[in-house]
Every structure is written in C-alpha cells, then in structure tokens.
Amino acid sequence: MFPAAFDYHAPTSISEALKLLGNGNKILAGGHSLLPLMKLRLAEPPALVDIGRIPELDGIREEGDTIVIGARATHAAIERSDVLAQKVPLLCQTAAWVGDLQVRSRGTIGGSLAHADPGGDLPAAILALDATLTAVGPSGSRTIAARDFFTGLMSTGLADDEILTEIRVKALPPRTGTAYEKFPNPASRYAIVGVAATITLGSDGTVAQAAIGMTGLSERAFRASGVEVALAGKRPVETEVAAAAEQADQGQDALGDIHASERYRRHLSHVLTKRAVLEAASRARS
Amino acid sequence: MAGQVHGGVAQGIGQALMEQAVYDDNGQLLSGSLMDYALPVAADLPEFQTDHTVTPTPSNPWGVKGIGEAGTIAASAAVVNSVVDSLAHLGVRHIDMPLTAERVWDAIQSAGQGR
Numbered sequence: 001m002f003p004a005a006f007d008y009h010a011p012t013s014i015s016e017a018l019k020l021l022g023n024g025n026k027i028l029a030g031g032h033s034l035l036p037l038m039k040l041r042l043a044e045p046p047a048l049v050d051i052g053r054i055p056e057l058d059g060i061r062e063e064g065d066t067i068v069i070g071a072r073a074t075h076a077a078i079e080r081s082d083v084l085a086q087k088v089p090l091l092c093q094t095a096a097w098v099g100d101l102q103v104r105s106r107g108t109i110g111g112s113l114a115h116a117d118p119g120g121d122l123p124a125a126i127l128a129l130d131a132t133l134t135a136v137g138p139s140g141s142r143t144i145a146a147r148d149f150f151t152g153l154m155s156t157g158l159a160d161d162e163i164l165t166e167i168r169v170k171a172l173p174p175r176t177g178t179a180y181e182k183f184p185n186p187a188s189r190y191a192i193v194g195v196a197a198t199i200t201l202g203s204d205g206t207v208a209q210a211a212i213g214m215t216g217l218s219e220r221a222f223r224a225s226g227v228e229v230a231l232a233g234k235r236p237v238e239t240e241v242a243a244a245a246e247q248a249d250q251g252q253d254a255l256g257d258i259h260a261s262e263r264y265r266r267h268l269s270h271v272l273t274k275r276a277v278l279e280a281a282s283r284a285r286s
Numbered sequence: 287m288a289g290q291v292h293g294g295v296a297q298g299i300g301q302a303l304m305e306q307a308v309y310d311d312n313g314q315l316l317s318g319s320l321m322d323y324a325l326p327v328a329a330d331l332p333e334f335q336t337d338h339t340v341t342p343t344p345s346n347p348w349g350v351k352g353i354g355e356a357g358t359i360a361a362s363a364a365v366v367n368s369v370v371d372s373l374a375h376l377g378v379r380h381i382d383m384p385l386t387a388e389r390v391w392d393a394i395q396s397a398g399q400g401r
Contacts, residue, residue, distance in 0.1 A: 040319065100329075186304050186324035186386070187317075258308045258316050264388040 003038035007047035013054060014136055014163060020049045021161050027051055029072055029111035032103045033120075057110070057165060060084065069167045071110025075099075075122075078109060087171035090178035094125040094196055097182045099189050110164045113149070116156050116220065118255065119190030123150055123221035125180060127213030128196040131169045137162035153219040176200040176209075177283025181276040183216075183268050185259050191216035192260045193268040195224075195248070197276035199236060201284045207231045210277070217269050218252045226250040227273055236281030238274075245274040287353055288336050294357020295334060300326040301358075302365035306384050324384075373397070 011017040017027070026034060026045035029052070037043040051057055057072040060081050067088055069078065078084060078095040085092050098104050098112070098121050112122045113133065126133075131146045135158055144157045151157055158164055172178070182194040193216040200209035210231040212224040226247030234240040248269040256262035304324035308316045317323040342349025362383065369385055370378055377397035381389055 036321065040321075183387070186330075188321040258306075258322065259386075260388055264391060267391065 001039055001041060003035075004041060004044040006038075006045055008050065009047060010050045010053050014056065014165065017049055017051055017054060017163060018136070018138055018161065020047070021163075023047070025049055027111075027114070027163060030074065030103075030107040031111075032099065032107040033111060033115040033117055051163065062087075065171045066168050067171065069109060069169070071114075071164045071166055072108045073110075075104040075107050075109065075112075076101075079104065088129065088169050088178075089172075090125050090129060090180065090196055090198055091122075091169065093178060094121050094180040094194075097121050097180060097184075097191075097194070103189075109167060113167070114156060114158055114164050116150055116154050117190060118153060118219050118221075119185065119188070119192065119194075119216045120221075121180070121182065121191055121194050121215060124191075124194050124196035124213035124215040126167060126169070127221055127223050128178075128198050128211040129169045129213075130211065131167050133164055134166045134168070135159075135162040136165050141165070143168075147223065150220040150222070155220075172198065173200055175202075175284050177280040177285070179276045179279035179283065181272040181279070183260075183272060187259070193217050193265055193272055195269070195272040195276040197273070197280040199231075199277060199280040199284050201236070201281065205285075206233050206235055207281070212248070212273060212277070214248065214269060214273070217249060217254055217265050219255065222252065224248050224250075224269075224273065227277075231277065236277065236284075238278065241277045241281075242270075242274050245270045245277065248273040287338075290353050291336050291357040292334050294354065294359075295361040296326050296331055296357075298358040298361025299331060299365055300324075302362040302383055303385050304330075306386075 009020050011020060024045050025047040028034060028048040028050040057070045059070045060073055060083060061068050062083055067083060075095040075098045079092050098107060109122055112120050126146045133144045133149055135142055135144060137159060138161055149157050176198060178198045180196045183192045185192050196213040198211045199207060202208040210228045212227045213221060214224050215221040227244050230244035230247050249266045254262040254265045304326055310316055343351050366383060366385060370381060373394060376394055378393045381393045
C-alpha cells in the first residue's frame with residue numbers, strides 16, 4: 001500500500017523544527033521504522049518534519065569520558081565509529097544487528113529510540129549502558145535517563161513537542177566486556193528477543209558489575225535486574241551464568257505472536273542472556 | 287540452468303524452514319506483509335554447489351526436459367529429512383513445515399516427554 005497524503009517540511013534548525021510539531025506531525029529521521037508503518041497506514045501523520053538538514057543532530061564526539069552521539073547518527077555510522085569501538089563497543093555490536101545493510105545506512109539511533117518498537121535493538125544497549133538522552137522542547141532542553149525513557153508499547157518519555165537531540169554514554173571502565181545476542185524475526189529481522197550485556201570483572205575474576213538490557217520479550221525494553229543481582233560476585237562460568245539467566249524474564253509479561261509464542265520467548269530470554277553474559281565476560285578477560 | 291536450480295532450491299528451503307500463511311480463528315490473514323511472511327534472502331542461504339548427470343529423454347528430438355521443479359521439490363524434502371534425522375536420537379519422528387525454531391524446539395521437548 002502507499003501512505004495517506006501528507007505534507008513535508010525540511011527545517012534547518014531545531015527551533016524551526018519545534019514550531020512544526022504538534023497536530024500529530026511526526027519527525028522524519030531515517031524513516032525506516034516510520035515509513036513502513038505509513039505504507040501499511042498504521043500511522044497517518046498529517047505532516048512529516050524532516051530533521052535531516054539540522055547539522056547539530058549529526059556526529060559522534062567525545063567530551064571527557066562521555067561520548068555524545070547525535071540523534072541522527074545512523075546505525076552504520078555507529079557500527080563503524082572508532083571511538084565507540086574503543087570506548088563503548090556494545091553500541092557497535094548492537095547496531096551491527098539492526099535490520100540489514102540498507103536499513104543501517106538510513107536508520108538512526110534517535111529514530112529507533114523515539115519509535116520504541118518492542119523489537120528494536122538499540123533500546124537494550126542504551127539501557128545496559130545507563131545512557132542519558134537529551135530532549136529539546138519549546139521550554140528548553142532536559143535530560144532523561146535511559147531507565148525512565150521506555151514507558152510502554154511504542155511509548156517513551158518524550159513529549160509530543162520535543163525532539164530527541166543526543167544520546168550520552170560513558171566510556172566503559174577497565175576489565176569490562178560487552179555483547180549483544182539476538183534472535184531475529186525471520187521476516188522483519190526485528191528482535192524476537194535481544195539481550196545486551198555489560199560485565200565488569202573484579203580483580204579476582206568474579207562479576208563486579210553486570211548490566212543486562214533486554215528487548216523483544218515484552219512491550220518495552222527493560223533491565224533484567226534479577227539476573228544482575230544473581231550474577232554479582234559469581235564466577236562467570238556456564239553453570240553460574242545459566243542459573244542467573246533463569247531470572248531473565250522474571251516479573252515480565254511476555255509477548256506472543258505468529259513468530260514466537262510467549263513460552264518460546266521466555267525460553268529465548270534465558271538462552272540469549274546466558275550467551276550474552278558468557279561472551280561479555282570472556283571479552284572482559286581479554 | 288544452474289541459476290534456475292539455485293532459485294528452485296531457495297524456494298524449497300524457504301518452504302521447509304520459513305514460509306507460512308497464518309490465519310487467526312476469524313480467518314484474518316496474520317502474515318499479510320513481508321514484515322510477517324518470511325522469505326529466504328541470499329544472506330539466509332549457503333553457497334550452492336550444483337552438479338548434474340545427462341540422460342537425453344527419448345520423447346522429443348532434442349532430448350530435453352524442463353528443469354524448473356527439480357530444485358524446489360527435492361530441496362524441501364532433503365532439508366526436512368536432514369533435520370528429523372539429526373533429532374532422531376531424541377525420539378523425533380516428524381515435524382510439520384515450516385521448521386521454525388519454535389517448532390523444532392517443541393518437537394525436541396515433546397519427544398523428551400515420550401509424546
């Protein structure tokens with residue numbers, strides 16, 4: 001199908017873009033989540049506000065031990081970024097799994113996070129990294145912690161009159177390894193379940209810090225805090241990690257659809273959590 | 287001809303592992319777009335090595351026959367049989383196509399319970 005009729009604006013500044021929001025208008029970044037929905041007429045915004053001509057939204061830069069990623073950075077740019085590969089490799093590892101080459105070349109981190117598809121990959125990573133997101137609205141800018149950002153099915157803490165402008169992540173401490181494990185939907189390639197893990201080892205080789213972000217299992221991405229607590233102080237070996245991974249779906253209502261039942265998703269959450277943690281721990285050691 | 291066999295094999299693998307038209311209890315098609323109907327793409331498939339024997343048919347002067355169905359019919363059977371064979375030691379005898387990950391997992395779980 002083709003989309004319902006819409007107007008198109010291409011502002012060249014954030015303030016110009018803000019004036020165009022409201023009335024159900026949607027921001028267009030890479031369009032690779034939004035446009036398919038519009039073609040299915042699951043979204044019919046009266047106008048698209050293309051933010052592709054606003055230079056402040058691009059780029060990946062360092063500010064001390066924080067890496068600042070512009071909301072319009074593409075998944076491909078993140079995957080290729082040298083500074084992220086060195087300081088926050090989890091983002092490169094996760095971005096590499098998004099969709100396919102064409103999607104990664106156009107889709108953006110800001111769009112993916114603001115859209116908050118339950119099967120999107122990046123929400124898992126930014127939760128595991130405790131990222132902070134910057135939102136700009138008519139009354140100025142504010143920061144939102146990743147943990148507070150995903151509020152429900154395709155819902156975020158962004159107001160309708162705000163634009164997500166940047167994502168800030170801290171460089172990972174020493175003795176930290178990361179991994180993203182994904183079971184993709186065989187048709188859409190979204191995550192049926194995706195698990196992002198950062199594991200920091202103590203000098204005795206046990207888990208000092210664990211952060212597990214999960215997507216695909218339920219309506220919104222979340223931190224698997226049950227797993228994190230179960231891993232603390234443990235040696236990251238198969239038996240201990242498998243036992244901790246059983247906590248992955250605790251307290252979560254699981255989704256079920258034609259691609260994976262609720263039961264199978266819960267099973268996947270255990271298996272992928274175990275694999276992600278073991279991989280991250282092995283990387284932490286090397 | 288090799289290309290036609292590749293295409294046929296891809297279709298056969300797709301039928302064996304991925305493709306299904308799914309309806310709900312009201313007859314509503316749930317796999318109504320390519321976001322839900324899984325088709326194999328090149329990245330899903332291995333490299334193919336093809337070979338052939340040549341046996342001219344006596345039924346026409348050129349000795350030729352159509353090649354279109356060779357890849358697609360044989361591939362589905364080969365893939366399903368290979369999966370069931372590798373799970374036979376667990377007691378799995380049969381799995382309905384498409385052999386999605388969940389169906390294979392279910393077959394393994396059920397076989398373990400002697401069903």
